[in-house]
Amino acid sequence: MPPWGGGLGWSVLRRNRIAAGVIVAAGASLVLSACMSPTPAPTPTPTTTSAAPTATPTPTTPAVPVLKPGLSADENLAYFDMVNNAVIAANANAGGRDFVDALVAGGFDKAAMQVTPDRTAVDLQADSIQWSVLFNSECLVGQYGPASGGYHGIVADPTGQGACLLGETRPIDW
Template sequence: MRRHQSPRGTRLLLIALAPAVAVSLVACAPEAAPRSSEPASPSPSVSSPGPTPTGTPVPADGSAGALLPTFTSVMDEVWRRSESVKGRDYVDALVAAGFAKDAMQVTFDETSVGLPADSIQFSVRIDDECLVGQVGPSVPGPTALVMPGLPEGECLVGETRPIDW
Protein backbone atom coordinates (compact mmCIF):
# COMPACT_ATOMS: atom_id res chain seq x y z
CA MET A 1 0.00 0.00 0.00
CA ARG A 2 1.39 3.38 -1.00
CA ARG A 3 1.37 6.14 1.59
CA HIS A 4 0.47 9.66 0.47
CA GLN A 5 1.78 12.66 2.32
CA SER A 6 -0.55 15.53 3.01
CA PRO A 7 0.16 18.95 1.44
CA ARG A 8 0.79 20.28 4.94
CA GLY A 9 3.34 17.55 5.61
CA THR A 10 5.08 18.30 2.33
CA ARG A 11 5.28 22.00 3.19
CA LEU A 12 6.73 21.22 6.61
CA LEU A 13 9.33 18.95 5.02
CA LEU A 14 10.29 21.69 2.53
CA ILE A 15 10.53 24.27 5.31
CA ALA A 16 12.71 21.91 7.36
CA LEU A 17 15.04 21.22 4.43
CA ALA A 18 15.28 24.82 3.19
CA PRO A 19 18.18 25.87 5.48
CA ALA A 20 20.27 22.85 4.44
CA VAL A 21 19.62 23.53 0.75
CA ALA A 22 20.41 27.22 1.19
CA VAL A 23 23.71 26.49 2.95
CA SER A 24 24.65 24.01 0.21
CA LEU A 25 23.89 26.51 -2.53
CA VAL A 26 25.76 29.34 -0.81
CA ALA A 27 28.81 27.13 -0.34
CA CYS A 28 28.92 26.49 -4.10
CA ALA A 29 28.09 30.01 -5.23
CA PRO A 30 30.88 32.22 -6.60
CA GLU A 31 29.52 35.26 -4.77
CA ALA A 32 31.02 36.62 -1.59
CA ALA A 33 29.03 37.18 1.57
CA PRO A 34 26.85 40.30 1.67
CA ARG A 35 28.29 43.51 3.01
CA SER A 36 28.22 44.02 6.72
CA SER A 37 26.53 47.06 8.22
CA GLU A 38 29.68 47.61 10.26
CA PRO A 39 32.50 49.32 8.39
CA ALA A 40 35.46 47.07 7.79
CA SER A 41 38.72 48.31 9.17
CA PRO A 42 40.68 49.65 6.25
CA SER A 43 43.88 47.85 5.48
CA PRO A 44 46.66 49.04 3.26
CA SER A 45 45.91 47.61 -0.12
CA VAL A 46 48.15 49.18 -2.70
CA SER A 47 51.72 50.21 -2.24
CA SER A 48 53.15 53.17 -4.05
CA PRO A 49 51.94 53.24 -7.64
CA GLY A 50 54.32 51.68 -10.09
CA PRO A 51 54.26 50.17 -13.52
CA THR A 52 52.79 46.75 -14.18
CA PRO A 53 54.77 44.28 -16.25
CA THR A 54 53.01 45.76 -19.31
CA GLY A 55 53.80 49.35 -18.26
CA THR A 56 50.26 50.32 -17.19
CA PRO A 57 50.41 52.59 -14.12
CA VAL A 58 48.30 51.78 -11.05
CA PRO A 59 45.49 54.41 -10.81
CA ALA A 60 46.20 57.10 -8.23
CA ASP A 61 42.74 56.93 -6.58
CA GLY A 62 43.33 53.29 -5.59
CA SER A 63 39.64 52.23 -5.61
CA ALA A 64 38.89 48.59 -6.37
CA GLY A 65 36.94 49.54 -9.49
CA ALA A 66 39.79 51.71 -10.76
CA LEU A 67 42.33 48.95 -10.04
CA LEU A 68 40.33 46.14 -11.67
CA PRO A 69 41.82 46.70 -15.17
CA THR A 70 45.37 46.49 -13.78
CA PHE A 71 44.54 43.42 -11.68
CA THR A 72 42.93 41.77 -14.73
CA SER A 73 45.85 42.65 -17.00
CA VAL A 74 48.38 41.13 -14.58
CA MET A 75 46.27 37.97 -14.15
CA ASP A 76 45.78 37.60 -17.92
CA GLU A 77 49.50 38.06 -18.59
CA VAL A 78 50.51 35.33 -16.11
CA TRP A 79 47.86 32.99 -17.56
CA ARG A 80 48.92 33.74 -21.17
CA ARG A 81 52.58 33.10 -20.38
CA SER A 82 52.16 29.81 -18.55
CA GLU A 83 48.53 28.77 -17.89
CA SER A 84 49.79 28.53 -14.33
CA VAL A 85 47.58 27.26 -11.53
CA LYS A 86 50.22 28.24 -8.96
CA GLY A 87 49.10 30.96 -6.58
CA ARG A 88 52.61 32.26 -6.04
CA ASP A 89 52.90 33.21 -9.72
CA TYR A 90 49.87 35.51 -9.42
CA VAL A 91 50.80 36.92 -6.01
CA ASP A 92 54.34 37.74 -7.16
CA ALA A 93 53.08 39.37 -10.38
CA LEU A 94 50.52 41.45 -8.47
CA VAL A 95 53.19 42.57 -5.99
CA ALA A 96 55.43 43.57 -8.91
CA ALA A 97 52.47 45.62 -10.24
CA GLY A 98 52.22 47.58 -6.97
CA PHE A 99 49.62 45.64 -4.96
CA ALA A 100 50.38 45.05 -1.28
CA LYS A 101 51.15 41.43 -0.45
CA ASP A 102 49.75 41.78 3.08
CA ALA A 103 46.32 42.60 1.60
CA MET A 104 46.24 39.36 -0.45
CA GLN A 105 44.81 35.88 -0.03
CA VAL A 106 45.29 32.82 -2.24
CA THR A 107 43.82 29.32 -2.25
CA PHE A 108 45.90 26.16 -2.30
CA ASP A 109 47.58 24.89 -5.49
CA GLU A 110 46.78 21.28 -4.61
CA THR A 111 43.77 19.38 -3.32
CA SER A 112 43.76 17.75 0.10
CA VAL A 113 44.93 14.50 -1.55
CA GLY A 114 47.87 16.13 -3.35
CA LEU A 115 46.38 16.48 -6.83
CA PRO A 116 46.72 19.75 -8.78
CA ALA A 117 43.84 22.13 -8.09
CA ASP A 118 41.26 22.47 -10.85
CA SER A 119 41.29 26.21 -10.19
CA ILE A 120 42.70 28.70 -7.74
CA GLN A 121 41.46 32.02 -6.45
CA PHE A 122 43.49 34.99 -5.30
CA SER A 123 42.42 38.34 -3.96
CA VAL A 124 43.51 41.79 -2.89
CA ARG A 125 41.55 43.69 -0.23
CA ILE A 126 40.95 47.34 -1.20
CA ASP A 127 39.21 49.15 1.68
CA ASP A 128 35.81 47.41 1.99
CA GLU A 129 36.00 45.67 -1.41
CA CYS A 130 38.08 42.91 -2.95
CA LEU A 131 39.62 42.24 -6.31
CA VAL A 132 39.15 38.49 -6.82
CA GLY A 133 40.71 36.44 -9.60
CA GLN A 134 40.17 32.82 -10.59
CA VAL A 135 42.16 30.72 -13.07
CA GLY A 136 42.49 27.07 -13.89
CA PRO A 137 41.50 24.37 -16.34
CA SER A 138 38.01 24.00 -14.81
CA VAL A 139 37.00 27.61 -15.52
CA PRO A 140 36.27 28.96 -19.02
CA GLY A 141 39.06 31.52 -18.74
CA PRO A 142 40.74 33.84 -16.27
CA THR A 143 38.09 35.78 -14.38
CA ALA A 144 38.44 38.93 -12.26
CA LEU A 145 35.70 40.72 -10.31
CA VAL A 146 35.23 43.39 -7.70
CA MET A 147 33.40 41.78 -4.77
CA PRO A 148 32.32 43.09 -1.36
CA GLY A 149 34.84 42.34 1.37
CA LEU A 150 33.88 39.93 4.13
CA PRO A 151 33.09 41.39 7.56
CA GLU A 152 36.16 39.66 9.05
CA GLY A 153 38.40 41.74 6.79
CA GLU A 154 39.08 38.97 4.29
CA CYS A 155 38.05 38.36 0.71
CA LEU A 156 37.97 34.58 0.24
CA VAL A 157 35.74 32.16 2.13
CA GLY A 158 37.33 29.04 3.56
CA GLU A 159 40.88 28.03 4.29
CA THR A 160 43.55 29.88 2.33
CA ARG A 161 47.25 29.38 1.92
CA PRO A 162 49.70 31.44 3.98
CA ILE A 163 51.59 33.94 1.83
CA ASP A 164 54.89 33.49 3.65
CA TRP A 165 57.46 34.05 0.93
Protein backbone atom coordinates in the same frame (compact mmCIF):
# COMPACT_ATOMS: atom_id res chain seq x y z
CA MET B 1 -12.68 121.65 -90.79
CA PRO B 2 -10.70 121.58 -87.61
CA PRO B 3 -9.49 124.80 -86.03
CA TRP B 4 -5.79 124.16 -86.64
CA GLY B 5 -6.12 123.81 -90.30
CA GLY B 6 -7.63 121.52 -92.75
CA GLY B 7 -6.98 119.07 -95.38
CA LEU B 8 -4.24 116.61 -95.29
CA GLY B 9 -2.83 117.69 -91.89
CA TRP B 10 -5.82 116.40 -90.11
CA SER B 11 -5.60 112.87 -91.41
CA VAL B 12 -1.85 112.64 -90.67
CA LEU B 13 -2.39 113.87 -87.18
CA ARG B 14 -5.25 111.50 -86.70
CA ARG B 15 -3.27 108.59 -88.07
CA ASN B 16 -0.36 109.42 -85.75
CA ARG B 17 -2.67 109.51 -82.76
CA ILE B 18 -4.21 106.18 -83.69
CA ALA B 19 -0.78 104.67 -84.21
CA ALA B 20 0.39 106.04 -80.88
CA GLY B 21 -2.69 104.58 -79.18
CA VAL B 22 -2.10 101.21 -80.78
CA ILE B 23 1.53 101.27 -79.68
CA VAL B 24 0.60 102.28 -76.13
CA ALA B 25 -2.10 99.60 -76.02
CA ALA B 26 0.29 96.96 -77.34
CA GLY B 27 2.96 97.99 -74.80
CA ALA B 28 0.44 97.89 -71.96
CA SER B 29 -0.71 94.51 -73.14
CA LEU B 30 2.86 93.22 -73.10
CA VAL B 31 3.48 94.65 -69.65
CA LEU B 32 0.27 93.17 -68.30
CA SER B 33 0.91 89.79 -69.86
CA ALA B 34 4.40 89.75 -68.38
CA CYS B 35 2.94 90.40 -64.95
CA MET B 36 0.44 87.62 -65.33
CA SER B 37 2.86 85.00 -66.69
CA PRO B 38 4.71 82.97 -64.13
CA THR B 39 8.31 83.97 -63.80
CA PRO B 40 10.50 81.00 -64.51
CA ALA B 41 12.43 79.87 -61.48
CA PRO B 42 16.08 80.70 -61.69
CA THR B 43 18.17 77.77 -62.75
CA PRO B 44 20.71 76.95 -60.07
CA THR B 45 24.23 77.33 -61.22
CA PRO B 46 26.37 74.37 -60.25
CA THR B 47 29.22 75.32 -58.02
CA THR B 48 32.35 73.48 -57.24
CA THR B 49 33.94 73.60 -53.87
CA SER B 50 37.37 72.51 -53.04
CA ALA B 51 37.36 71.12 -49.56
CA ALA B 52 40.51 70.46 -47.68
CA PRO B 53 41.23 66.75 -47.57
CA THR B 54 39.78 65.21 -44.46
CA ALA B 55 42.09 63.33 -42.21
CA THR B 56 41.37 59.66 -42.00
CA PRO B 57 40.86 58.78 -38.35
CA THR B 58 43.56 56.49 -37.15
CA PRO B 59 42.70 53.82 -34.66
CA THR B 60 43.80 54.81 -31.24
CA THR B 61 45.57 52.35 -29.07
CA PRO B 62 43.69 51.95 -25.81
CA ALA B 63 45.57 53.27 -22.84
CA VAL B 64 47.46 50.64 -20.90
CA PRO B 65 45.90 50.37 -17.44
CA VAL B 66 48.01 51.51 -14.52
CA LEU B 67 47.63 51.04 -10.79
CA LYS B 68 45.76 53.96 -9.24
CA PRO B 69 46.14 53.46 -5.47
CA GLY B 70 43.84 56.35 -4.52
CA LEU B 71 40.92 55.08 -6.62
CA SER B 72 38.41 52.31 -6.05
CA ALA B 73 38.83 48.62 -6.77
CA ASP B 74 36.42 48.99 -9.70
CA GLU B 75 38.69 51.63 -11.20
CA ASN B 76 41.69 49.30 -10.79
CA LEU B 77 40.07 46.08 -12.03
CA ALA B 78 41.41 46.56 -15.57
CA TYR B 79 44.95 46.78 -14.18
CA PHE B 80 44.40 43.75 -11.93
CA ASP B 81 43.10 41.79 -14.94
CA MET B 82 46.02 42.92 -17.11
CA VAL B 83 48.58 41.69 -14.59
CA ASN B 84 46.79 38.35 -14.17
CA ASN B 85 46.36 37.79 -17.91
CA ALA B 86 50.08 38.47 -18.40
CA VAL B 87 50.83 35.68 -15.88
CA ILE B 88 48.62 33.27 -17.83
CA ALA B 89 50.16 34.31 -21.15
CA ALA B 90 53.61 33.57 -19.76
CA ASN B 91 52.61 30.27 -18.10
CA ALA B 92 49.31 28.52 -18.85
CA ASN B 93 49.90 26.30 -15.77
CA ALA B 94 50.44 29.23 -13.39
CA GLY B 95 49.79 28.64 -9.71
CA GLY B 96 48.84 30.90 -6.84
CA ARG B 97 52.39 32.02 -6.15
CA ASP B 98 52.79 33.19 -9.77
CA PHE B 99 49.76 35.46 -9.44
CA VAL B 100 50.75 36.78 -6.01
CA ASP B 101 54.31 37.55 -7.15
CA ALA B 102 53.10 39.32 -10.29
CA LEU B 103 50.60 41.41 -8.32
CA VAL B 104 53.27 42.39 -5.78
CA ALA B 105 55.58 43.35 -8.67
CA GLY B 106 52.65 45.35 -10.07
CA GLY B 107 52.36 47.41 -6.88
CA PHE B 108 49.72 45.62 -4.83
CA ASP B 109 50.29 45.02 -1.11
CA LYS B 110 51.26 41.39 -0.38
CA ALA B 111 49.96 41.71 3.20
CA ALA B 112 46.46 42.43 1.80
CA MET B 113 46.42 39.23 -0.33
CA GLN B 114 44.90 35.79 0.06
CA VAL B 115 45.33 32.71 -2.15
CA THR B 116 43.81 29.22 -2.17
CA PRO B 117 46.01 26.10 -2.37
CA ASP B 118 47.20 24.87 -5.78
CA ARG B 119 46.67 21.26 -4.69
CA THR B 120 43.76 19.48 -3.08
CA ALA B 121 43.78 17.67 0.29
CA VAL B 122 44.63 14.41 -1.58
CA ASP B 123 47.49 16.10 -3.42
CA LEU B 124 45.81 16.52 -6.81
CA GLN B 125 46.07 19.65 -8.93
CA ALA B 126 43.22 22.01 -7.95
CA ASP B 127 40.58 22.48 -10.64
CA SER B 128 40.82 26.22 -10.08
CA ILE B 129 42.55 28.60 -7.74
CA GLN B 130 41.44 31.95 -6.35
CA TRP B 131 43.46 34.87 -5.10
CA SER B 132 42.49 38.30 -3.85
CA VAL B 133 43.73 41.70 -2.79
CA LEU B 134 41.89 43.77 -0.19
CA PHE B 135 42.10 47.14 -1.91
CA ASN B 136 40.59 50.34 -0.50
CA SER B 137 37.94 48.40 1.49
CA GLU B 138 36.95 46.28 -1.53
CA CYS B 139 38.19 42.97 -2.88
CA LEU B 140 39.82 42.37 -6.23
CA VAL B 141 39.34 38.65 -6.79
CA GLY B 142 40.85 36.47 -9.50
CA GLN B 143 40.06 32.88 -10.41
CA TYR B 144 41.82 30.60 -12.90
CA GLY B 145 41.71 26.96 -13.86
CA PRO B 146 39.95 24.45 -16.09
CA ALA B 147 36.92 24.20 -13.79
CA SER B 148 36.34 27.97 -13.99
CA GLY B 149 36.53 28.17 -17.80
CA GLY B 150 39.70 30.28 -17.84
CA TYR B 151 40.42 33.51 -16.03
CA HIS B 152 37.83 35.71 -14.34
CA GLY B 153 38.36 38.86 -12.31
CA ILE B 154 35.74 40.66 -10.22
CA VAL B 155 35.32 43.25 -7.49
CA ALA B 156 33.50 42.01 -4.38
CA ASP B 157 32.70 43.20 -0.90
CA PRO B 158 34.84 41.79 1.91
CA THR B 159 33.37 39.31 4.37
CA GLY B 160 32.23 40.45 7.79
CA GLN B 161 35.72 39.55 9.11
CA GLY B 162 37.39 41.77 6.49
CA ALA B 163 38.67 38.89 4.33
CA CYS B 164 38.06 38.50 0.62
CA LEU B 165 38.07 34.69 0.25
CA LEU B 166 36.01 32.17 2.21
CA GLY B 167 37.26 28.71 2.99
CA GLU B 168 40.79 27.44 3.21
CA THR B 169 43.56 29.78 2.12
CA ARG B 170 47.27 29.20 2.38
CA PRO B 171 49.81 31.44 4.05
CA ILE B 172 51.69 33.79 1.80
CA ASP B 173 55.03 33.30 3.51
CA TRP B 174 57.53 33.71 0.71
